[in-house]
Amino acid sequence: MASKTGWGRVMQVFALASTISVQFAASVVLGWWGGHFFDRRLNLETPWLGVLGLLLGIGAGIYGIVGIMARFSWKNGNNEEEPKDKI
DSSP: OOOOTHHHHHHHHHHOOOOHHHHHHHHHHHHHHHHHHHHHTTTTSSSSHHHHHHHHHHHHHHHHHHHHHHHHHHHHTTOOOOSSSSO
């Protein structure tokens, strides 16, 4: 377990930032890709499903970030008891 001071804290913050960025980017890209795939599959001239997939990906990314932050704040002792439902 890394210490909460010095380099241990720096690495913990770096791990959190990289987890959040990869989670959000993957959600957005997969959402757009899924919508774009169905746009091509259905031979649609407008990219509505791609836009819808993009918005769903953004929503999924935000939902994932909220879950990560809830677990992170609990691990750092900011909450008094363990959360009842883990996302």
